[in-house]
Amino acid sequence: ARADAAARTTGPGATKDGHPVPLLANIGGPKDLPAALENGAEGVGLYRTEFLFLDRADAPGHEEQVAAYRAVLEAFPGRKVVVRTLDSGADKPLAFLPPPGEEPNPALGERGLRMMRRFPEVQDAQLAALAQAERDTDADLHVMAPMVTDPEDADYFAAAAADAGIRTAGIMIEVPAAALRARHLAESAAFFSIGTNDLTQYACAADREVGGLGRFQDPWQPGVLDLVAATADASGAAGRSCGVCGEAAADPVMACVLVGLGIDTLSMGATALPMVRAALARVTRAQCQAAAAAARAARGPSDAVAAARGALPGLA
Ligand code: PEP
Numbered sequence: 001a002r003a004d005a006a007a008r009t010t011g012p013g014a015t016k017d018g019h020p021v022p023l024l025a026n027i028g029g030p031k032d033l034p035a036a037l038e039n040g041a042e043g044v045g046l047y048r049t050e051f052l053f054l055d056r057a058d059a060p061g062h063e064e065q066v067a068a069y070r071a072v073l074e075a076f077p078g079r080k081v082v083v084r085t086l087d088s089g090a091d092k093p094l095a096f097l098p099p100p101g102e103e104p105n106p107a108l109g110e111r112g113l114r115m116m117r118r119f120p121e122v123q124d125a126q127l128a129a130l131a132q133a134e135r136d137t138d139a140d141l142h143v144m145a146p147m148v149t150d151p152e153d154a155d156y157f158a159a160a161a162a163d164a165g166i167r168t169a170g171i172m173i174e175v176p177a178a179a180l181r182a183r184h185l186a187e188s189a190a191f192f193s194i195g196t197n198d199l200t201q202y203a204c205a206a207d208r209e210v211g212g213l214g215r216f217q218d219p220w221q222p223g224v225l226d227l228v229a230a231t232a233d234a235s236g237a238a239g240r241s242c243g244v245c246g247e248a249a250a251d252p253v254m255a256c257v258l259v260g261l262g263i264d265t266l267s268m269g270a271t272a273l274p275m276v277r278a279a280l281a282r283v284t285r286a287q288c289q290a291a292a293a294a295a296r297a298a299r300g301p302s303d304a305v306a307a308a309r310g311a312l313p314g315l316a
């Protein structure tokens with residue numbers, strides 16, 4: 001029993017003092033399921049559906065979509081599976097969804113939900129296929145939209161999902177305005193999932209596709225941590241669950257900080273799951289909270305990492 005908490009690399013995610021932190025996998029499709037299952041994922045926190053739509057002249061048909069979604073849901077009976085609707089544009093261009101015109105700054109252009117609002121038939125078809133896959137299985141399907149900016153966007157997506165028969169519809173928080181106004185977005189969103197890759201890009205105004213901006217492409221920037229904290233606080237107050245599905249969740253020290261900020265679930269590439277599970281098992285929730293406070297009090301990213309590490313002696 002002592003080896004338990006010392007380095008728990010299997011079983012459900014939890015802190016040393018038993019605070020549960022479900023650990024979920026980021027996947028790009030059914031091909032990623034074996035790794036998710038082998039690494040003990042408790043569900044899927046981000047299914048990036050773009051891959052199903054890549055390299056083709058048209059959107060996949062209803063049956064093809066249902067089959068892909070069903071395969072993922074069937075792998076996690078009774079578990080949470082969060083599917084993201086198509087996030088096209090900017091760093092994920094799709095041939096059949098062209099930008100509306102020339103976009104000098106595609107990351108600030110039409111992408112994610114913005115793109116879907118111009119092609120509502122593509123989103124409706126995807127939502128209908130997801131609703132069908134949900135009816136065919138008993139997984140706990142959650143569907144979320146990327147690049148939601150304001151309550152009007154959130155209301156639009158909630159209505160579209162409800163019309164399609166989706167039971168649980170939420171949103172990604174990856175735009176700073178959305179993070180700051182999460183309490184208003186919670187009125188129509190059933191849950192939040194923070195995309196720290198884009199949230200960092202937009203908070204620090206540093207294009208994620210451009211090399212050489214490394215200092216700003218860092219979720220340890222205390223300004224990014226403040227946005228995560230604002231989202232987690234609003235989400236908790238509204239009784240919503242709030243996860244993180246950006247790459248930051250795969251950093252064991254950052255994972256502890258995120259838990260300390262009030263994040264409920266962490267989703268990451270499957271191979272990072274055992275390391276994050278082991279890190280959480282070595283620290284208490286109170287230490288995570290102290291690490292989060294110390295990181296937010298820092299002036300810059302490297303100070304924030306050092307301060308968080310200092311508050312997490314069990315990780316050394
Ligand atoms: C993110 O932005 O953090 C995210 C999880 O989505 P993607 O990397 O696919 O944009």
Ligand code: MG
Nearest residue numbers: 174195197198
């Ligand atoms: Mg994103």
